[in-house]
Amino acid sequence: MEIEAQGIAIRFGPVALLEGVDLAMRGGEMVGLIGPNGSGKTTLLRVLANLRAPEAGRVHYAGRTAAEIGTRELSRQIAYLAQGGAVHWPMRVETLVALGRLPHRRPFQGHDAADRHAIERAMTAADVAYLRTRTMGQISGGERLRVLLARALAVDARVLLADEPIAALDPLHQLQVMELLRMIASEGRGVIVVLHDLALATRFCDRLILLARGGILVEGAPAHVLTDAHVAEAYGVEVVRGERDGVPFLLPWKPSAQSEGDVP
Amino acid sequence: MMCASAVDPVRHGRVPPYSVLVAGLAILVVILMGASLAIGYAPLDLVQAFRDVLKGEKTLATLVLTELRLPRALLGCFVGLSLGISGAAMQGLLRNPLAEPGIIGVSGAAAFGAVTVFYFGLAGALSLALPLGGIAGAAAATFLLYGLSGRGAGTMTLILAGVAINSFAGALTSLALNLSPNPYAVTEIVFWLLGSLADRSLPYVWLILPLMIIGWGLLLVSGPALDGLTLGEDTAKSLGFDLGRLRLQLIAGTALAVGSAVAVTGAIAFVGLVVPHLLRPLVAHRPGRLLLVSGLGGAALTLAADITVRLLPIRPELKLGVVTAIIGAPFLFGLIYRLREEEA
Numbered sequence: 001m002e003i004e005a006q007g008i009a010i011r012f013g014p015v016a017l018l019e020g021v022d023l024a025m026r027g028g029e030m031v032g033l034i035g036p037n038g039s040g041k042t043t044l045l046r047v048l049a050n051l052r053a054p055e056a057g058r059v060h061y062a063g064r065t066a067a068e069i070g071t072r073e074l075s076r077q078i079a080y081l082a083q084g085g086a087v088h089w090p091m092r093v094e095t096l097v098a099l100g101r102l103p104h105r106r107p108f109q110g111h112d113a114a115d116r117h118a119i120e121r122a123m124t125a126a127d128v129a130y131l132r133t134r135t136m137g138q139i140s141g142g143e144r145l146r147v148l149l150a151r152a153l154a155v156d157a158r159v160l161l162a163d164e165p166i167a168a169l170d171p172l173h174q175l176q177v178m179e180l181l182r183m184i185a186s187e188g189r190g191v192i193v194v195l196h197d198l199a200l201a202t203r204f205c206d207r208l209i210l211l212a213r214g215g216i217l218v219e220g221a222p223a224h225v226l227t228d229a230h231v232a233e234a235y236g237v238e239v240v241r242g243e244r245d246g247v248p249f250l251l252p253w254k255p256s257a258q259s260e261g262d263v264p
Numbered sequence: 265m266m267c268a269s270a271v272d273p274v275r276h277g278r279v280p281p282y283s284v285l286v287a288g289l290a291i292l293v294v295i296l297m298g299a300s301l302a303i304g305y306a307p308l309d310l311v312q313a314f315r316d317v318l319k320g321e322k323t324l325a326t327l328v329l330t331e332l333r334l335p336r337a338l339l340g341c342f343v344g345l346s347l348g349i350s351g352a353a354m355q356g357l358l359r360n361p362l363a364e365p366g367i368i369g370v371s372g373a374a375a376f377g378a379v380t381v382f383y384f385g386l387a388g389a390l391s392l393a394l395p396l397g398g399i400a401g402a403a404a405a406t407f408l409l410y411g412l413s414g415r416g417a418g419t420m421t422l423i424l425a426g427v428a429i430n431s432f433a434g435a436l437t438s439l440a441l442n443l444s445p446n447p448y449a450v451t452e453i454v455f456w457l458l459g460s461l462a463d464r465s466l467p468y469v470w471l472i473l474p475l476m477i478i479g480w481g482l483l484l485v486s487g488p489a490l491d492g493l494t495l496g497e498d499t500a501k502s503l504g505f506d507l508g509r510l511r512l513q514l515i516a517g518t519a520l521a522v523g524s525a526v527a528v529t530g531a532i533a534f535v536g537l538v539v540p541h542l543l544r545p546l547v548a549h550r551p552g553r554l555l556l557v558s559g560l561g562g563a564a565l566t567l568a569a570d571i572t573v574r575l576l577p578i579r580p581e582l583k584l585g586v587v588t589a590i591i592g593a594p595f596l597f598g599l600i601y602r603l604r605e606e607e608a
Binding site: 046049050051071072074075076078079080082086087088089090091092095096099100102103105135148151155 | 359488491492493494495496498499501502503504505506544548549550551
């Protein structure tokens with residue numbers, strides 16, 4: 001297993017966000033982390049990225065803990081794409097993507113051939129090579145997210161943890177980014193992606209983990225996870241379903257009967 | 265917060281190569297140091313003075329050079345370097361173009377330490393009492409800052425702790441003025457607080473130089489982590505940087521570099537704020553590369569301002585801190601105006 005978490009509990013003071021979460025991800029697998037707002041997706045992803053210690057439980061990376069691996073080595077193995085895409089200085093796109101090579105840096109040395117190759121590959125994959133000389137202040141919100149994705153890809157890590165990478169993208173770029181994540185997984189890397197779009201989650205992920213009510217409500221193949229009952233219980237909505245080219249999809253349609261009058 | 269200068273060469277593909285920029289600024293600093301040695305109130309044949317120094321002869325020229333001009337030029341360079349590097353480091357750490365080295369409170373505390381020496385009349389008794397008092401003040405502030413903010417504290421806690429220490433040190437300085445035994449002591453303290461490079465001797469320079477070198481080292485090696493912080497704290501951590509350690513390193517570096525600078529020269533305002541902001545576009549907004557560039561720029565600005573002070577036909581000589589503040593404050597108005605425009 002690339003990542004294996006056991007008995008994860010996340011609490012904020014006396015308030016428990018998640019309790020007893022067990023999950024695992026193999027290399028070559030694309031796992032969607034889904035659930036309503038406030039269900040703990042981002043916090044759980046931060047725990048998996050070793051950015052936050054859980055109140056209970058353990059995370060193993062290929063059988064070892066973060067302490068055993070060491071911070072530096074872990075930063076080469078796990079790439080993390082944060083939600084929202086904060087960029088505090090208007091750097092050039094190429095310079096920003098190159099920050100993904102920081103875990104591989106050597107003191108007082110610039111980028112070597114492997115670094116340059118990884119940067120070019122990441123920019124091409126995320127379709128931002130044409131923006132390389134622009135600054136982050138000169139590109140659109142969607143382009144900005146793709147540049148940040150390219151930064152995460154430039155780490156060339158075995159695992160990519162991406163928090164809502166398609167939230168601000170237009171439909172074409174949403175599809176392109178999901179196809180890109182799929183391609184990364186097909187190279188044998190593990191991908192865990194936080195998503196709100198259930199249709200894209202169904203179509204592109206091998207497995208979904210649905211968080212709700214303080215833990216994992218259900219996990220497994222998309223068809224098994226996104227049943228009417230589970231969607232209604234987790235999100236309080238009814239869905240409409242369809243199929244195109246043999247691939248099922250679903251769309252949130254209206255608040256479910258049981259959720260009417262609830263304030264999520 | 266994303267903030268770009270109005271004239272931003274990055275946007276026009278005109279960023280000079282880093283090595284050229286560093287070399288150019290270093291040459292500028294050397295030229296200004298030469299000018300600082302050459303310009304003064306008494307005429308001085310600089311070449312002859314250097315020859316006499318090398319021969320070990322004690323002449324009026326060697327006295328002017330070694331006792332007056334050389335400490336002033338060296339302090340201008342070292343203090344400016346400290347303010348420039350620390351300003352860039354603080355702006356990078358806090359990801360805010362309005363941050364400056366004094367934000368963590370060590371400048372105010374160093375000033376209070378020196379004022380205490382004045383207050384108890386020790387400045388005349390022991391020649392190094394003044395800088396030692398300033399260094400003690402900076403050290404006390406650093407430990408207090410560590411105690412208040414701790415290793416696990418976030419950036420906001422660090423800023424609040426700095427504000428608290430600054431306020432407290434400012435209040436104690438005012439108290440010292442309030443309780444001052446006589447008006448001459450008040451005048452002496454106030455004039456010292458205004459900041460100046462004049463009349464500091466070489467032992468002052470040798471006292472603070474080792475501390476400053478350690479401070480510069482701690483700040484300069486933080487470049488990659490500051491680059492990573494461009495993407496926020498979570499991403500920087502995921503890139504392998506220990507942010508708790510980074511904060512401690514930058515506090516210690518700033519305390520050593522700026523605390524010892526203030527201990528000798530008093531507060532020299534705005535260099536640490538203005539210089540990083542002016543030079544940031546020339547390094548394509550890379551916080552790591554800004555450190556050394558800003559240090560050299562700080563040295564150049566401090567030396568240039570100190571030379572200006574000597575050339576101005578105003579006697580008694582204007583204090584350097586007054587001149588840098590007069591230059592810096594309008595710049596800050598401009599910066600605020602631009603930020604307002606960007607936010608609109």
